[in-house]
Amino acid sequence: MDLTDVRSQIDEIDAQLLDLFGRRMALARDVAQSKLETGKAVFDPAREREKLADVAAKAPDGLQEQSVALFSLLISMNKAAQLRMINAARKDSPSHRMRASFLPLETAFPARATVCCQGVEGAYSQIAACKLFSIPSITFAPTFAGVFRAVTEGACEFGVLPIENSTAGSVNAVYDLLGSHGCSIVRAVRLKIDHNLLAKPGATLADIREVVSHSQALNQCAAYLERLGVRTTVCENTARAAELVSTSGRTDLAALSSRACADLYGLSVIERAVQDSDANYTRFAVISREPAIYPGADHSSIQLTLKSEPGALYRVLERIYALNIDLVKLESRPVPGSDFEFTFYFDLACPAVSPAFATLLDSLDDVCSEMRYFGSYTEVL
Numbered sequence: 001m002d003l004t005d006v007r008s009q010i011d012e013i014d015a016q017l018l019d020l021f022g023r024r025m026a027l028a029r030d031v032a033q034s035k036l037e038t039g040k041a042v043f044d045p046a047r048e049r050e051k052l053a054d055v056a057a058k059a060p061d062g063l064q065e066q067s068v069a070l071f072s073l074l075i076s077m078n079k080a081a082q083l084r085m086i087n088a089a090r091k092d093s094p095s096h097r098m099r100a101s102f103l104p105l106e107t108a109f110p111a112r113a114t115v116c117c118q119g120v121e122g123a124y125s126q127i128a129a130c131k132l133f134s135i136p137s138i139t140f141a142p143t144f145a146g147v148f149r150a151v152t153e154g155a156c157e158f159g160v161l162p163i164e165n166s167t168a169g170s171v172n173a174v175y176d177l178l179g180s181h182g183c184s185i186v187r188a189v190r191l192k193i194d195h196n197l198l199a200k201p202g203a204t205l206a207d208i209r210e211v212v213s214h215s216q217a218l219n220q221c222a223a224y225l226e227r228l229g230v231r232t233t234v235c236e237n238t239a240r241a242a243e244l245v246s247t248s249g250r251t252d253l254a255a256l257s258s259r260a261c262a263d264l265y266g267l268s269v270i271e272r273a274v275q276d277s278d279a280n281y282t283r284f285a286v287i288s289r290e291p292a293i294y295p296g297a298d299h300s301s302i303q304l305t306l307k308s309e310p311g312a313l314y315r316v317l318e319r320i321y322a323l324n325i326d327l328v329k330l331e332s333r334p335v336p337g338s339d340f341e342f343t344f345y346f347d348l349a350c351p352a353v354s355p356a357f358a359t360l361l362d363s364l365d366d367v368c369s370e371m372r373y374f375g376s377y378t379e380v381l
C-alpha cells in the first residue's frame with residue numbers, strides 16, 4: 001500500500017479526532033461553571049471509574065488498555081482546564097495565595113549585604129557567598145539551623161547554604177529547614193567543588209590513617225578513600241576539618257577540603273581534586289526571611305507531596321510538559337513516618353510571574369496533598 005494514501009487516511013481521522021477533542025474540552029467550561037455554582041469538587045472519582053470501565057468495555061478488540069490510557073489523559077486535561085477556570089475566579093487559589101505573598105522587586109540584587117554561612121572561614125559556602133555578593137559582610141553559624149535562625153531573627157539579611165550536589169544529591173537538612181522556617185530562595189550559584197587531601201606540612205600519603213571531613217565530601221570521595229584504606233570521621237564542614245588537622249599535631253590525619261583552606265590553616269595539599277567524579281558541582285542557595293523576587297528571576301522551586309494514587313507523578317509531569325515549562329530538577333524523598341508516600345522537589349526554568357507557572361500551580365489540587373513554593377531566583381553560573 002502506498003504510504004501517501006495511508007497518511008491521508010490518518011490525516012482524515014486526526015481531523016475528526018481533533019474536532020471531537022475540541023468539543024470535549026469546550027464542555028470543561030460548562031462543567032466548571034456548574035461546579036463553581038454548586039461547590040462540587042472538580043475530581044469525581046466515582047464518575048471517572050464508571051467512565052473508564054465503560055471505555056474498557058466498549059474499546060476495540062485488543063485496545064482496552066490503550067483506550068483507558070487515552071481517556072485517562074483526556075479526563076486529566078479536562079480537569080486541568082476546569083481547575084484553571086475555577087481558580088482564576090477564586091481569590092484563594094494556590095497561585096493567588098502565592099502571588100499575594102511576594103512582590104516582584106524593581107531593585108537589583110544587592111552587592112553589599114550581611115550574610116550568614118555555615119562553618120568557619122574557608123567553607124565552600126563562604127566561597128559561594130563571595131561569588132554571589134560583591135561586598136559581603138560574612139558571619140558564621142556552626143549549623144544549618146543556625147544560619148536559618150540568623151536570617152529569621154534578623155541578625156543577617158541573607159543566608160548562603162548548599163542545597164544540592166551533582167554526586168550526592170539534595171541536602172535534605174536544608175530543604176527541611178526551608179520548609180520549617182518559611183524562608184525563600186532568592187538567588188542560587190553553582191560551584192565546581194574540588195576536594196583536596198590536606199595534611200600537616202611534611203606528611204606524605206603513606207602516613208595518612210584517618211581522613212576527616214563533612215559527610216557529603218566523604219561521600220563524594222568514597223571510592224578514593226576506599227582505595228586509600230583509611231578510617232573516615234565526620235565533622236561539621238570541610239573548613240572545620242582543615243582546622244582540626246591543623247590543630248591536631250598529628251601527621252596521620254588528613255582533611256578533605258578546599259585549596260583555600262590549605263593556605264588558611266597552614267596545611268599542604270597531598271593530593272588535588274580527589275573526588276570520584278570530576279564533574280562535581282554544588283548549588284548554593286541564598287535565602288531571605290521575606291519572599292522577594294529580584295529582576296531577572298527565571299527559576300522557580302516548588303515541593304509537591306503527591307496523593308498516593310497511581311499516575312499522580314505522571315499527571316504532574318504531563319502538565320509541566322503541556323505548559324512548555326523546562327523541568328531542571330526532580331528529586332523524590334519518602335515522607336517521614338508515612339507508608340511510602342513521596343514528596344518531590346521540582347526546579348522549573350520558569351519565572352514566578354509567568355502565566356504558565358500560575359496555571360501549573362492552579363492545576364495541581366487534584367494530585368497534590370501539599371504544595372510549597374520555595375521562591376524564584378536567578379542562578380549564577
Ligand SMILES: O=C(O)C(=O)C[C@]1(C(=O)O)C=C[C@@H](O)C=C1
Nearest residue numbers: 031042043044047048075078079
Ligand atoms: O463529569 C464531570 O464531573 C467532569 O468533570 C468531567 C470529567 C471527564 O473529563 O469526563 C472530568 C473530571 C471528573 O473527575 C470526572 C469526569
